[in-house]
Amino acid sequence: MANVLSNKKGLVPPQNLGAAALKLAIDGVPVAKAKAIAKAEPTSQKSRSGSTKKPLAPERVAAILDALRRTYPGVVCALNHKDAWELTVATILSAQCTDVRVNLVTPALFKAFPTPNAMAAASLPELEELIRTTGFFRNKAKSIKGAAQVVMDEFKGQVPQTMEEMLRLPGVARKTANVVLGSWYGIAVGVVVDTHVMRLSRRLELTKNIMPEKVEQDLIKIIPQNRWITFSHELIHHGRQICIARTPRCADCSLESLCNSGDKTWASH
Numbered sequence: 001m002a003n004v005l006s007n008k009k010g011l012v013p014p015q016n017l018g019a020a021a022l023k024l025a026i027d028g029v030p031v032a033k034a035k036a037i038a039k040a041e042p043t044s045q046k047s048r049s050g051s052t053k054k055p056l057a058p059e060r061v062a063a064i065l066d067a068l069r070r071t072y073p074g075v076v077c078a079l080n081h082k083d084a085w086e087l088t089v090a091t092i093l094s095a096q097c098t099d100v101r102v103n104l105v106t107p108a109l110f111k112a113f114p115t116p117n118a119m120a121a122a123s124l125p126e127l128e129e130l131i132r133t134t135g136f137f138r139n140k141a142k143s144i145k146g147a148a149q150v151v152m153d154e155f156k157g158q159v160p161q162t163m164e165e166m167l168r169l170p171g172v173a174r175k176t177a178n179v180v181l182g183s184w185y186g187i188a189v190g191v192v193v194d195t196h197v198m199r200l201s202r203r204l205e206l207t208k209n210i211m212p213e214k215v216e217q218d219l220i221k222i223i224p225q226n227r228w229i230t231f232s233h234e235l236i237h238h239g240r241q242i243c244i245a246r247t248p249r250c251a252d253c254s255l256e257s258l259c260n261s262g263d264k265t266w267a268s269h
């Protein structure tokens with residue numbers, strides 16, 4: 001669940017990118033690479049985004065949801081976990097890192113520190129060493145140790161089940177809270193907005209925003225609440241496999257007939 005543009009509390013647009021690089025970065029290209037590409041390709045593809053007549057028409061949104069459900073039946077969270085605590089830690093580690101990398105790291109981490117109690121008692125250097133390859137490991141070690149301490153001190157060792165309480169955990173913003181509340185507890189209080197959901201929502205003209213909180217609010221308005229959890233899983237899978245950041249595989253896309261993105265690499269209409 002890589003976030004390219006992020007601070008501790010979520011995605012933010014950097015101040016020092018030009019328009020072309022910023023667009024690439026929002027679409028999921030790492031910032032340094034986006035800058036290099038924009039420099040090398042100053043006349044990048046002109047966007048036709050916004051060319052759908054009524055992009056938020058209920059029948060169009062319903063068709064997108066139907067196509068996603070048919071393409072990814074029974075989709076689940078790609079982060080390996082066996083309880084709410086493991087999912088919380090894995091999601092914190094997934095910031096600016098691939099789920100595949102996180103899944104490589106968490107078995108040894110949870111073997112060494114299997115409970116919030118054990119992780120709260122761990123030293124930061126021990127945690128840092130185990131999560132080093134996920135990037136930003138010092139901040140992430142502080143977050144998971146701090147989250148373990150809050151879970152122990154304030155919630156009797158149980159990951160809380162409300163957004164307000166989840167946001168008390170260090171390193172947990174709305175995205176992580178939505179992942180845990182939705183995927184583990186089955187509580188739909190919002191839509192997970194990671195880099196894939198952001199990029200695809202913009203390409204499909206479901207939002208024009210670039211701030212995750214605003215994108216989430218846009219999606220909440222048009223997606224039925226009983227689809228909030230699965231919709232984000234489906235978009236994340238679609239973003240990884242088909243609608244990838246630089247060269248979307250539009251010829252293989254089940255949403256192609258509904259999509260008028262300027263980023264398309266192939267079009268039937």
Ligand code: SF4
Pocket residue numbers: 203204242243244248249250253254255256259260261263264265
């Ligand atoms: S048609 Fe292309 S740009 Fe549109 S959603 Fe599919 S892969 Fe993405």
